[in-house]
Amino acid sequence: xxxxxxxxxxxxxxxxxxCAIRHNPDMELxxxxxxxxxxxxxxxxxxxxxxxxxEAVSMKDSIxxxxxxxxxxxxxxxxxxxxxxYFNVVDSFDTHANxxxxxxxxxxxxxxxxxxxxxxxxxxxxMFSLNRLYANAILPGGHDYTFWGRGVSQGHxxxxxRIEGVKDARQYTIxxxxxLESVRNGENPELxxxxxxxxxxxxxxxxxxxxxxxxxxxVTMPNYFADYDTTVHFxxxxxxxxxxxxxxxxxxxxxxGKTGWNDEHSHVIEYSLKLDSNPEFTAxxxxxxxxxxxxxxxxxxSGCKTVFDVAPAYLSPVDGAELxxxxx
Numbered sequence: 442x443x444x445x446x447x448x449x450x451x452x453x454x455x456x457x458x459x460c461a462i463r464h465n466p467d468m469e470l471x472x473x474x475x476x477x478x479x480x481x482x483x484x485x486x487x488x489x490x491x492x493x494x495x496e497a498v499s500m501k502d503s504i505x506x507x508x509x510x511x512x513x514x515x516x517x518x519x520x521x522x523x524x525x526x527y528f529n530v531v532d533s534f535d536t537h538a539n540x541x542x543x544x545x546x547x548x549x550x551x552x553x554x555x556x557x558x559x560x561x562x563x564x565x566x567x568m569f570s571l572n573r574l575y576a577n578a579i580l581p582g583g584h585d586y587t588f589w590g591r592g593v594s595q596g597h598x599x600x601x602x603r604i605e606g607v608k609d610a611r612q613y614t615i616x617x618x619x620x621l622e623s624v625r626n627g628e629n630p631e632l633x634x635x636x637x638x639x640x641x642x643x644x645x646x647x648x649x650x651x652x653x654x655x656x657x658x659x660v661t662m663p664n665y666f667a668d669y670d671t672t673v674h675f676x677x678x679x680x681x682x683x684x685x686x687x688x689x690x691x692x693x694x695x696x697x698g699k700t701g702w703n704d705e706h707s708h709v710i711e712y713s714l715k716l717d718s719n720p721e722f723t724a725x726x727x728x729x730x731x732x733x734x735x736x737x738x739x740x741x742x743s744g745c746k747t748v749f750d751v752a753p754a755y756l757s758p759v760d761g762a763e764l765x766x767x768x769x
Contacts, residue, residue, distance in 0.1 A: 444735045445471035446728075447528070449497060449520070450510035451482055453595065453688060454533065457724030458508055459486055465728055467758045471504050472497075501527040506731040508532075512599035518543060525550035525558045525745075529734045531727050533563045535596045538664050540566065540747075548745035557738040559746045562730045563723040564714055565589065569694045571748050572712040576696035580708060583698025586624045588637060590614035592690025595719055600665050601642060604658050606650030609678065611685040613641045616692075624695050627707055633668075640671040643685055645678045690719035729756040 446462055448455045451473050462468045463486070470489040475482055479491040492500070497507070507528035509520050517534045524530050525547050534543050540561055551558040561567065565587065573585055594614050601610035620637050623630045642659055646652055656673045660666050676684075694712045699705070716722045730748070733755035737746070754761055 442467075444468045444732060445503065445505045446731055447472045447474065447497070447500070447504040447507040448510060449474045449494060449507055449524070450516070451475050451477075451484070451491075452510060453720035454724055454727075455510040457718065457721035458510060458727060459484060460721060461724045461728035462486070464725075465732070465758065467732070468728065472500060497524070498527050504528060505735045506531060508727055508731055512603070513596050514600045514603055518546070521558065521560060522546045522550045525556060526554045527556075529556045529731075529738050530558045531562050531731050531734055532558075532560050533567075533723060533727060534561045535563060535566055536664055537566060544745050544747070552744045555738075555743045557734045557742055557744070557746060559730050559734050559748075559751065561747055562727050564716075564726060565692065567723075567726055567748055568714070569692070569712070572694045572710075573696070574749060576694070576698075576710045576712075580696055580698025580700070580710065582704075583696045583708075584629050586632070586637075586695040586697075587692065588616040588621055588624075588695070589692040590616055590638065590690065592692070592716065593685075593688045593719060594690070595688065595723070597640070597665050600662065601644060601659055604655055606647050606655050607644055608647050609645040609681055611643045611681065613643075614690075615639045615641060621693070624697065625709065625711075627697055627709060629697055635669055638669060640666055640669045642666075642671065642673045643681060644673060644675050645681050646675055687717075688719045689717055690722075691715040732756060732758065 444467055446468055448458050462470050470486045473484055473491045474494045474497045475491060476494050479493055482491045507524055507530050509530055509532040511517050511520055513534050513536045517532050521532045547558045547560055591613055594612050597612040598610050601607055601612060616638055620632055652675055659673055660671045691714045696710045699707055733751045736755050
């Protein structure tokens, strides 16, 4: 049975999801919803239509899973609980510090509606979260380290673009190489967030904007930049398009630990991603979890879930016999 997917928001993530749906034969794009003029969007899927966001709820019976492709700063805290009242939903909420309260708000709405909502889906939070869990369970006495980049963070870039006077922006997260090397060498350093990463921002300001005010708002933004050494460059729109048009990313999850009666053996677990397109990869993860949301709800489950709550078999389009035969 084909899973009918709705996309709310057609930025980089929404476009990536449209591509991901195309690569999953058990899915089809049912509709795209936008806050812009629907006539201004040119989607790629033949036969699919674009609607104003105000019409989404009226189409709840023709959509199996609604994927919310807004930003974590202001969109998803409002949108996910709202649409969980009507749809199975998946979002990519990535403000780590606020995930518990986001979960609670979405859980209340999804339980009331009898739908499944899976939040914070992507690669971090998401795939990296799973690898942290597995590694913690396997090496309980170890140390966790997560490094991101060098790459463009969509959430952080979006947060900058929400600042008054900013026309466009890209933010790069950059691992501190000496810290990464120390972890890989098994030295188990105690690292602050500032010692692990730096952040570099390239900002296109509106004409006449207060550059000092914009820079100050960036470097003091809680949960995004305040705890990091952050550099802000103001550049032209032409420079941004020429030098920063791509959206690469990646990173590493590393756990070090010991086994043996006297901790005589050392181990390093490392999981890494090297992504040519951050939004397209994130969208591909979301597509798999949209399948899981649909299946879990079909089996009578409801409420808010995270990647920790989803059995791996729910993600795959093939059945258990095929998984055991080819992947186990």
